[in-house]
Amino acid sequence: MRAVRAERRRQARKERRERVEELAGVMTAPQAPLVWRAGWRGKAAAAVVCALFVTLAEHPAGAGLAHQRPGDLLSAVWSSLFMGWLFSVLALWRVTADQEGVYIRRLWSTRLLPWSTITRVEMRHDGQLEFFGRHTPEPLAGLFAPPWMGRVARSDRGSRAADTLSAMALHDDLRPAVRVERGPGTGLAPWIVLLGVVLYLAVEFLPHWPLA
Structure with a gap:
């Protein structure tokens, strides 16, 4: 079984080398830098994930920060930052x-x-x-x-x-x-913090906004 897997990997590497050389034979040098970034599918998935988080997250019992216990506050902030990280990985x-x-x-x-x-x-x-x-x-x-x-x-x-x-x-x-x-920009950390704050505020305050 191990020999079969090794042979498959060897064949896959061979096919990949051949594919790369075939592509190199028809390529020309780009006149501008090439950029790959998240497409509409990744951005849509990130938006859906964040919307589900705001909708399904357990809302605080009180109407503001003063009514939360430190443990609840820490959990809410941490989960919001995690969702900010997930959004950034998917969309940014x-x-x-x-x-x-x-x-x-x-x-x-x-x-x-x-x-x-x-x-x-x-x-x-x-x-x-x-x-x-x-x-x-x-x-x-x-x-x-x-x-x-x-x-x-x-x-x-x-x-x-x-x-x-x-x-x-x-x-x-x-x-x-x-x-x-120009410089290609900073890392994801500033976006994670910003999105985490936005998501935390949404979970904290949106449930208390009047609907009418």
Whole structure:
């Protein structure tokens, strides 16, 4: 059984290399940085998750902060920050490829992976891109539709992004011809805090607003 799995992995790697080289044969260097970010499906899923949280969350018994126990307050703040993190992961991720390398939006900042440190990029079963390099750990980025969902929706956006980045890592003449004009932005942490505060206030005060 182990030998069968090893053979399947070897065959999958071979097919992936062939697919990347086939793509490299028809690619041309982009004249602007390439950007991958959350699509409408990811943003819609994030909005639905937040709406369900506000609707189904247990509302405080009192009518304000003064009526809450410290434990209830801490639980509400923590759950709101978690939902802010989930929203950011689903809707605000971004991967940018330019002349120097690939910018990955992380929790606290946006990280640059130079092309010289990237050997290949693969899409995992959970829809994230995994970057492999000689001297760096394998960071994860993005959140595309998982392969099974992509087959249902007939979309290979994540696999195409992984193959494109792999081709650029292998062939320097296929990389974007310019650098990003300005900084690629901060990490997700400020958005998580902001969204967490908004969600907490919604859960805390919306139930007490008059309906008429």
